[in-house]
Amino acid sequence: MLTIQALLTLVPFVLAAPLIQPRAAETIPGKYIVVLKPNGPSAGEIFADLAGGALASVRRERTYDLGGFKGFAASLSDAQVEALKGDSKVAYIEADGIAHTQAAITQSDAPWGLGRISHRSKGVSDYAYDTSAGEGTCAYIVDTGIYAEHPEFEGRATFVKDVAGSATTDDNGHGTHVAGTIGSRSYGVAKKTKLYGIKVLDSSGSGAWSDIVTGIQLAVSHSKTQSCPKGVVVNMSLGGGKQQSVNDAVAAAVDAGLFFAVAAGNDGQDFSSTSPASEPKAFAVGASDVNDKLASFSNYGRTLGVIAPGVNVLSTWNDGGNNTISGTSMATPHVAGLGAYLLGLSGPLTPAQLKSKIQSSATSGAISITYPASLGTPNKLAYNGIS
Structure with a gap:
């Protein structure tokens, strides 16, 4: 199976952050975890920049800042997911699920x-x-x-x-x-x-x-x-x-x-x-x-x-x-x-x-x-x- 890591070695640049669907998981409809690139600003610092246009109504439900792991969880529409996928500060977006x-x-x-x-x-x-x-x-x-x-x-x-x-x-x-x-x-x-x-x-x-x-x-x-x-x-x-x-x-x-x-x-x-x-x-x-x-x-x-x-x-x-x-x-x-x-x-x-x-x-x-x-x-x- 071609992995995301493999894809990154095959293309010189990435146009959009990937949307990852958990394997064999119980997903929660409309809820996502947005992971930010590790070397950028924190979720709190950049959320105002992200929350324009289609993202104006997004409310963070969880904020993560754990060393190199940064991001937030939120309820998102399909349009909001697409808008976030196009943001250069986003590493990937993952559907939330149940453990x-x-x-x-x-x-x-x-x-x-x-x-x-x-x-x-x-x-x-x-x-x-x-x-x-x-x-x-x-x-x-x-x-x-x-x-x-x-x-x-x-x-x-x-x-x-x-x-x-x-x-x-x-x-x-x-x-x-x-x-x-x-x-x-x-x-x-x-x-x-x-x-x-x-x-x-x-x-x-x-x-x-x-x-x-x-x-x-x-x-x-x-x-x-x-x-x-x-x-x-x-x-x-x-x-x-x-x-x-x-x-x-x-x-x-x-x-x-x-x-x-x-x-x-x-x-x-x-x-x-x-x-x-x-x-x-x-x-x-x-x-x-x-x-x-x-x-x-x-x-x-x-x-x-x-x-x-x-x-x-x-x-x-x-x-x-x-x-x-x-x-x-x-x-x-x-x-x-x-x-x-x-x-x-x-x-x-x-x-x-x-x-x-x-x-x-x-x-x-x-x-x-x-x-x-x-x-x-x-x-x-x-x-x-x-x-």
Whole structure:
């Protein structure tokens, strides 16, 4: 397939910014994310210039200024899209779409994942870890929010903001479950990390990509105001069809120093056509079961970061109790928590250094992977290196 990048090498100049339609995605009619060229003015500075003629009635719904990633989200008519495509300050325009959590509720009682990531062999139920346990780190959960008052969080959890509404807690449960695997007292990998919930998904577990980009930006800006001397990790247990603006926002946040663990997805297919897992600077996570098999639902691919426990994972819930659910959503916080745990041990690392550390310490060849996932998917199971 001829890509936009390939087209740019074949022609000496571009007459109009491309309009990108997300692949295999649920788009939101009439809503777009407009990404500006990185070396130009900010969205706020140039919007007055853009908003002439056909654009006079455009109202920005979101504004993005995250290092090299700049732009805005707005409701646009076809004529307004065409007008923006002709503006030299616009890099590309992308239809807004919907992302979802990557989990499915099941019934089980066995919290086995912590034992698995702290031993080279399966079947060990205890969790071995260094008592530093992620102290001095901050973990951001970009999800359905967090029930910060859960006793398992021991006062270390904060609901930062609902970027799409006015909720003040997790009205779904998914985000609280993810946070518990990262850093709760009983179910967490990094039991002393500070937990920050940013709500970008609604009570049904769905949300607009434009709101998710806002959540990514908020994680970067908010973390700068907190005490996180050993580093910051971000968990994104959500996904949908490939959305370039979301990938670019994640890349900019990684460039700002934040490590991103992202769900590979639950479609049982290569994740190269999904976001944010397809972003190379993120760390995509697949799911395994208690028998060390790649979960039947888990996405896969040659650039998968690691595999982690993701079937029948017990963790915190938004009613103050616990729940057991499955998905790459549940595998990912094992790795975000592992990132916080390793930062707590070593001190600050760049995201690239932390990715390398997680991959080099992983247990190789432990997971049974069948065709077609076996074609090139790295067989590496997350491990905390305690031995």
